[in-house]
Amino acid sequence: MRALIAAPFYPPHPGGIERHSAGVAAELRRRGWEVDVVHCVTEGEAAGRALGPNGERLLALESRLVGGRLPFPRRTERNAAVIDEIRETSYDxxxxxxxxxVSNLVVARAVGSAPRIWLNHGSAHVATGHPVVDRCVAAYEHVLAGRLRRVVPTVAGVSTEAAAWVSHMRVDAGSSVGNAVARVSPPRRGRREGPLRVVSVGRLEPAKGALEAVRVVDGLPASAEVELTVCGGGSIAARVAREARASRRRIVTTGPVPHEEVQARLVDADVLLLLSDSEGFPTVLLEAGAAGCAVITHPVGGTAEVLRDGGGWRVADVQAAAARLGELAARPQLATEAGEVLRRTVESTYTWPPVVDRLLRLAGVRGEAAAPSCTASARS
Incomplete structure (x- = not known):
């Protein structure tokens, strides 16, 4: 059996779609599938064909980056050869x-009638912080969605919210498949002494919550012992760093860091502060849970189902987030207890075998049953 995954980028490039793609690839490889991943590389990145960490074959499309986020494939002989190879390969x-x-539309047209599924990861249009540009981006998304709908018959969302949102582009996505993590830490043995340790992880872009996290922590009463670490890079990184330096509190900005460092910081943190305006199903939510870290989040995609049994708090605005942080600073044990609830939820529910089963079933692929999972928990 052979699969093809079309993704914008691929790890070590950071991002939720990238880690979702790597998780699906790893699970398919565990089942004995051959897996190709076609992804974009931009200036300064190696474009040669290579193997991923689980033996998946990486097919790179040379691209230019527009707006700091959207890769557009270049018209090159190398890219033409990659698309020709995809067109000539039989995928299950x-x-x-x-x-x-755009690269995903090109790939979808190249695979012909192979069993295929379009997975929507968003629950709002991409925000730039500029109203005119935002309207242009929304129009661009509608055009691409309309064209992709003609060549990919089956559509699903990564969460219930992502499946519902795509319908406004006249796309029917009646199912959600979920997100997952590969490893879950063992239970924590208490917490390290000191202030409440809060972390914000993600792209430093408008509406993604990093600037709001800095302002929430900076505005807490002097009596609240809280420190914040902001991990990530993006177009507003300089602004985030400037406000962090001006704060009277200990607020550290790390810039982009390897995924392993993000995981280590989550293991040490008490709370993940996720104040993004929209998400499909944030991978970092599950990664925090896998590390035993509680979550304060806006009610974005995926959070209702993950936090149904506890493990964190969904807050309507930054004022509610600040109030909750103040309470946790006074009683950090509440965060420790919530983190363990979330850890158990992730360990029992959010692993890759059922996610991949749902994807294959929706695409009409038979014989999708997973082998027994050996990655539900990593014990040290």
Whole structure:
């Protein structure tokens, strides 16, 4: 059996879609599938063909980056050869990760009639912070969605919210498949002494919550012992760093860091502060839970189902987030207890075998049953 995954980028490039793609690839490889991943590389990145960490074959499309986020494939002989090879290869399953990228539309047209599914990862249009540009981006998304809908018959969302949102582009996505993590830490043995340790992880872009996290922590009463670490890079990184330096509190900005460092910081943190305006199903939510870290989040995609049994708090605005942080600073044990609830939820529910089963089933691929999972928990 052979699968093709079309993604905008691929790890070590950071991002939720990238880690979702790598998780699906790893699970398919565990089942004995051959897996190709077609992804974009931009200036300064190696474009040669290579193997991923689980033996998946990486097919790179040379691209230019527009607006700091959207890769557009170049017209090169190398790219033409990659698309020709995809066109000539017989695939048993094709996963198109989002409508947002021209490269994914090109791939969807190249695979012909192979069993395929378009997975939507968003629950709002991409925000730039500029109203006119935002309207242009929304129009661009509608055009790509309309064209992708003609060549990919089956559409699903990574969460219930992502499946519902795509309907406004006249796309029917009646199912959600979920997100997952590969490893879950053992239970924590208490917490390290000191202030409440809060972390914000993600792209430093408008509406993604990093600037709001800095302002929430900076505005807490002097009596609240809280420190914040902001991990990530993006177009507003300089602004985030400037406000962090001006704060009277200990607020550290790390810039982009390897995924392993993000995981280590989550293991040490008490709370993940996720104040993004929209998400499909944030991978960092599950990664925090896997590390035993509680979550304060806006009610974005995926959070209702993950936090149904506890493990964190969904807050309507930054004022509610600040109030909750103040309470946790006074009683950090509440965060420790919530983190363990979330850890158990992730360990029992959010692993890759059932996610991949749902994807294959929706695409009409038979014989999708997973082998027994050996990655539900990593014990040290």
């Amino acid at each position: 399953f094709v996963l198109i990760q989002s409508h947002l990228f």
